[in-house]
Amino acid sequence: MTSSFLTSAAVFALLTLNVGALDTFIAAVYEHAVILPNKTEIPVSREDALILMNKNIDILEKAIKLAAQEGAKIIVTPEDALYGWTFTRETIFPYLEDIPDPNVNWIPCQDPNRFGHTPVQTRLSCLAKNNSIYVLVNIGDKKPCDSQDSTCPSNGYYQYNTNVVYNSEGKLEARYHKYHLYRELQFNVPKKPELVTFNTTFGKFGIFTCFDILFHDPAVTLVEDLHVDTILFPTAWMNVLPFLTAIEFHSAWAMGMRVNLLAANTHHVNLNMTGSGIYAPNSSKVYHYNMETASGKILLSEVDSHPRNSPDYPVARSWSSYASTIQPFPVQKHTFGGLISRDEFNFTELYESIGNLTVCQKELCCHLGYRMLKKEENEVYVLGAFTGLHGRRRTEYWQVCTMLKCKTANLETCGQPVEVASTRFEMFSLSGTFGTQYVFPEVLLSKIHLSPGKFEVLEDGRLVNKNGVSDPILTVSLFGRWYTKDSGVIINSPKLLISTLLIITALQNTVMT
Ligand SMILES: *[C@@H]1O[C@H](CO)[C@@H](O)[C@H](O)[C@H]1NC(C)=O
Ligand SMILES: *[C@@H]1O[C@H](CO)[C@@H](O)[C@H](O)[C@H]1NC(C)=O
Ligand SMILES: *[C@@H]1O[C@H](CO)[C@@H](O)[C@H](O)[C@H]1NC(C)=O
Ligand SMILES: *[C@@H]1O[C@H](CO)[C@@H](O)[C@H](O)[C@H]1NC(C)=O
Ligand SMILES: *[C@@H]1O[C@H](CO)[C@@H](O)[C@H](O)[C@H]1NC(C)=O
Ligand SMILES: *[C@@H]1O[C@H](CO)[C@@H](O)[C@H](O)[C@H]1NC(C)=O
Ligand SMILES: *[C@@H]1O[C@H](CO)[C@@H](O)[C@H](O)[C@H]1NC(C)=O
Numbered sequence: 001m002t003s004s005f006l007t008s009a010a011v012f013a014l015l016t017l018n019v020g021a022l023d024t025f026i027a028a029v030y031e032h033a034v035i036l037p038n039k040t041e042i043p044v045s046r047e048d049a050l051i052l053m054n055k056n057i058d059i060l061e062k063a064i065k066l067a068a069q070e071g072a073k074i075i076v077t078p079e080d081a082l083y084g085w086t087f088t089r090e091t092i093f094p095y096l097e098d099i100p101d102p103n104v105n106w107i108p109c110q111d112p113n114r115f116g117h118t119p120v121q122t123r124l125s126c127l128a129k130n131n132s133i134y135v136l137v138n139i140g141d142k143k144p145c146d147s148q149d150s151t152c153p154s155n156g157y158y159q160y161n162t163n164v165v166y167n168s169e170g171k172l173e174a175r176y177h178k179y180h181l182y183r184e185l186q187f188n189v190p191k192k193p194e195l196v197t198f199n200t201t202f203g204k205f206g207i208f209t210c211f212d213i214l215f216h217d218p219a220v221t222l223v224e225d226l227h228v229d230t231i232l233f234p235t236a237w238m239n240v241l242p243f244l245t246a247i248e249f250h251s252a253w254a255m256g257m258r259v260n261l262l263a264a265n266t267h268h269v270n271l272n273m274t275g276s277g278i279y280a281p282n283s284s285k286v287y288h289y290n291m292e293t294a295s296g297k298i299l300l301s302e303v304d305s306h307p308r309n310s311p312d313y314p315v316a317r318s319w320s321s322y323a324s325t326i327q328p329f330p331v332q333k334h335t336f337g338g339l340i341s342r343d344e345f346n347f348t349e350l351y352e353s354i355g356n357l358t359v360c361q362k363e364l365c366c367h368l369g370y371r372m373l374k375k376e377e378n379e380v381y382v383l384g385a386f387t388g389l390h391g392r393r394r395t396e397y398w399q400v401c402t403m404l405k406c407k408t409a410n411l412e413t414c415g416q417p418v419e420v421a422s423t424r425f426e427m428f429s430l431s432g433t434f435g436t437q438y439v440f441p442e443v444l445l446s447k448i449h450l451s452p453g454k455f456e457v458l459e460d461g462r463l464v465n466k467n468g469v470s471d472p473i474l475t476v477s478l479f480g481r482w483y484t485k486d487s488g489v490i491i492n493s494p495k496l497l498i499s500t501l502l503i504i505t506a507l508q509n510t511v512m513t
Helices: 002-017 046-069 089-095 119-131 210-214 219-224 246-257 321-325 494-512
Strands: 024-031 074-076 134-144 157-166 172-177 197-200 203-207 230-235 260-265 276-279 284-288 297-304 335-340 343-349 354-361 364-372 381-389 397-405 425-432 439-445 455-457 463-465 473-481
Touching (some): 046 089, 046 119, 046 297, 119 157, 134 172, 134 230, 157 203, 157 230, 172 197, 172 203, 210 246, 219 246, 230 246, 246 439, 284 297, 321 425, 343 397, 364 381, 364 397, 425 473, 439 455
Parallel strands (some): 024 074, 024 260, 230 260
Antiparallel strands (some): 024 297, 134 157, 197 203, 260 276, 276 284, 381 397, 455 463
């Protein structure tokens, strides 16, 4: 009696605490075909900049209204959605507004003149307020600085690539300055990565932008230390096969990090920019990839407010546990080297229609067990391993195990972009002896499709198929990032590195004394 009374009291208390809280909510992302400015070396007037931004906001407005009508609580729009990406520091300037810290508690729609001339912020706030929906938009921030500050740029402003979120009352709820810029000379890197979160009745949210997703801070810290439920992720992402196509990598990051990810990409097919989605920890909910059309696309899906509480929440994985405990399969007669972009992989061919293979590079060994439905005569697959600093810049340390279709039957083409395949697999099981706990499971199908519900990652780190024969496969990969081995210099700001070192030294001294 007593114990059952206590139980119901506890349940009652829980229910009371969660009044107004939602178990699930509808999320929206909008892939926007940005109306770009004409190329110019002379800055346009503020009026012309506003005309262009308002044209883009007119289109976003339709998406926001539609999302709200469909019951969405929040909508994410893409990076650079109001003006594109081809700028110098001077030519972006007319597009920028000074965006205050959200602590000022400001509803621009109700108080438009409080922080000077801010028509873009006012309009966005009104869109959120009028439609009772949270809205994330990527805009440009300018922050005055002076000669006292030796890093102050010569025009007297720091310029930041910035995400703002307005809540359903139009209040500025969050502001995030992008940290990992990708060839964006028009913008400055903030002094340190910002950890921006906000609470709602439908979960806790974190924010970062585009290239940030490849690095530890702020992305991983938001999930692991600040325990956000959902990441808001605007991007202007150029697809790169075989591992970094937007839908493929973003869905894999959500699964690897076990968090919801709302990814809104810009749409510009000439630059291979397409691919948005709503990704849950166990599977992709909805995604869009379209190289045929020039228009935008709205995506809507119901997602868990607190995915960690769901019975379907994936288990934590020990990524190398299976691979490091089994006997490696016999070393292949024929292992060969090959390049994927600039990275030297070691490959071995899936010579039979069924088999067990191992390929290693330095300390990373990748194991694959597989069974093809039928070995197609003109299609060749390889198992590949790579561990090292990636690409030309050689700042990010990657560890990759991959099974991929070669472009042609010539083994020299393995790793080159290919978009179609016809080989279906009855079974695959991929694992590797990763040195990192940050591994993202990717499965990409013919014609650039995802494979929701048809694969999973086991607790011991094996990426395996499920629910029957697969559709034709381009690649099955375990993409690992070993952040602590990054060469990690932020090139724009050597001063920062020195001050960080000083702080670390100071901290160490404090601890020692
Ligand atoms: C670009 O230039 C053309 C021709 O001068 C003009 O018609 C068009 O409106 C301009 N576009 C923008 C976005 O300013
Ligand atoms: C918001 O609604 C008000 C009146 O309800 C209207 O005057 C205003 O133009 C609307 N603004 C936007 C951006 O929809
Ligand atoms: C968000 O909610 C959590 C749990 O209720 C609380 O611990 C945290 O302080 C809140 N954060 C903010 C920014 O309000
Ligand atoms: C787009 O992708 C294709 C195939 O991967 C590649 O050949 C082409 O160079 C890419 N275009 C750009 C602008 O990067
Ligand atoms: C495997 O990769 C390493 C490092 O790139 C290379 O030195 C070695 O020759 C490769 N092995 C084969 C068989 O290509
Ligand atoms: C592959 O290895 C598994 C055990 O790991 C074994 O059961 C299976 O028979 C092997 N398959 C082939 C084709 O060697
Ligand atoms: C993923 O989890 C959701 C609930 O959080 C569940 O409804 C769905 O069936 C799961 N999907 C897969 C593919 O396991």
